[in-house]
Amino acid sequence: MSSPRPRTARRLRAIPPTIFSAMSALALRTGSLNLGQGFPDRDGPPAVVEAAVEALRSGRNQYPPGVGIPELREAVAGHQERHYGIELDPLSQVVVTAGATEAIAAAVLAFVNPGDEMVVLEPFYDSYVACIEMAGGVRRPVTLHAPDFRLDVDELRAAVTPRTTTILLNTPHNPTGAVLTREELQAVAELAVEHDLLVVTDEVYEHLLFDGRRHVPICTLPGMWERTVSISSAGKTFSFTGWKVGWVTGPAELVDTVMSAKQWLTFANAAPLQPAVAFALSQEAAYYDTLAKELQAKRDLLVAGLRELDLDVYPPEATYFVTTDVRRYGHQDAMAFCLALPERAGVVAVPCQVFYDNQEAGRHLVRWAFCKETSVLEEAVGRLQAADLRG
Numbered sequence: 001m002s003s004p005r006p007r008t009a010r011r012l013r014a015i016p017p018t019i020f021s022a023m024s025a026l027a028l029r030t031g032s033l034n035l036g037q038g039f040p041d042r043d044g045p046p047a048v049v050e051a052a053v054e055a056l057r058s059g060r061n062q063y064p065p066g067v068g069i070p071e072l073r074e075a076v077a078g079h080q081e082r083h084y085g086i087e088l089d090p091l092s093q094v095v096v097t098a099g100a101t102e103a104i105a106a107a108v109l110a111f112v113n114p115g116d117e118m119v120v121l122e123p124f125y126d127s128y129v130a131c132i133e134m135a136g137g138v139r140r141p142v143t144l145h146a147p148d149f150r151l152d153v154d155e156l157r158a159a160v161t162p163r164t165t166t167i168l169l170n171t172p173h174n175p176t177g178a179v180l181t182r183e184e185l186q187a188v189a190e191l192a193v194e195h196d197l198l199v200v201t202d203e204v205y206e207h208l209l210f211d212g213r214r215h216v217p218i219c220t221l222p223g224m225w226e227r228t229v230s231i232s233s234a235g236k237t238f239s240f241t242g243w244k245v246g247w248v249t250g251p252a253e254l255v256d257t258v259m260s261a262k263q264w265l266t267f268a269n270a271a272p273l274q275p276a277v278a279f280a281l282s283q284e285a286a287y288y289d290t291l292a293k294e295l296q297a298k299r300d301l302l303v304a305g306l307r308e309l310d311l312d313v314y315p316p317e318a319t320y321f322v323t324t325d326v327r328r329y330g331h332q333d334a335m336a337f338c339l340a341l342p343e344r345a346g347v348v349a350v351p352c353q354v355f356y357d358n359q360e361a362g363r364h365l366v367r368w369a370f371c372k373e374t375s376v377l378e379e380a381v382g383r384l385q386a387a388d389l390r391g
């Protein structure tokens with residue numbers, strides 16, 4: 001029986017359902033090629049799967065420590081040291097989470113009081129909006145504008161008010177594929193130091209950079225270590241997005257504060273997958289380079305295919321995604337374009353407007369994922385080229 005009393009708590013009412021589930025369901029329902037949700041259609045290294053099987057068979061199936069098993073925390077510390085020269089104490093400066101998603105939720109719950117303002121890059125990764133809403137925080141977007149999605153330092157500065165406590169950063173950036181330059185990071189750092197802000201940085205695409213670019217963790221910039229909480233995850237780096245093993249690193253006091261939220265969210269997670277991710281993190285440097293190179297070739301394939309269409313294409317510097325503007329096709333509204341796409345072309349993509357408060361900037365943008373088999377991308381491009389996509 002329905003009740004006149006609204007059952008959904010107020011904190012959820014302003015948060016729309018995630019676009020990723022909707023678009024993957026649409027792809028399934030229509031039998032379309034799914035260039036929407038960002039997940040690879042090929043699993044990561046078989047040896048890593050074997051390590052997980054071995055862990056399942058050898059009885060690693062009960063609660064692991066909430067902070068994560070020691071070997072994974074050590075492996076995360078070793079990875080940070082080898083790649084970035086960051087020295088971490090695995091006992092106090094690393095916490096394992098249920099993917100980056102839990103790390104983001106725990107960090108927001110841990111650091112944001114109701115009414116606190118968080119500066120966030122727009123377009124946003126959708127869970128940021130949901131977590132800030134659930135925590136009662138207020139987002140202050142700073143728009144990365146097409147075509148190159150650079151950070152406008154004056155806009156960043158203007159977004160900081162006396163109520164700002166935190167900057168939530170994402171580099172490499174989903175959905176635009178922009179990689180913040182050292183100069184842009186420097187500007188963020190200077191502002192954070194000047195206003196005594198905390199920086200929570202989501203770096204899940206840290207190994208998926210193209211054209212010889214290298215990821216720079218903002219915590220390595222002067223004055224930043226003590227005010228930065230860094231988040232990453234195994235999903236993208238090892239092509240196991242369904243494993244949901246992530247981690248938070250930073251000064252012990254901040255990591256401990258994130259843990260105080262995490263313990264009441266999942267408490268602990270992914271017991272048999274943690275040893276496998278520890279093993280994965282010990283991969284040689286060549287693994288990471290090969291992964292980025294393969295993905296770069298797929299980026300090039302999809303970008304070239306989309307350029308044959310009547311679209312403005314903004315090639316990414318990193319990540320799984322390329323953004324296009326569909327206005328030259330006669331579409332002002334990316335949502336309508338994406339909802340019609342399965343029927344017109346048998347392809348699914350994601351409308352970026354759901355990642356924007358500033359609809360002027362985002363209403364006509366569409367995101368396409370290229371973390372797919374080459375044959376799938378070729379088929380998708382063929383379908384798009386054969387279809388009539390005019391508005």
Ligand code: PMP
Nearest residue numbers: 099100101125174204233235246
């Ligand atoms: N942050 C960004 C920017 C992402 O694109 C994603 C999606 N993988 C996540 C966080 C979530 O990561 P995970 O799957 O490890 O929870």
Ligand code: GLN
Nearest residue numbers: 020021036037038039174
């Ligand atoms: N990160 C993935 C994307 O941007 C999706 C993750 C999710 O479905 N929550 O497509």
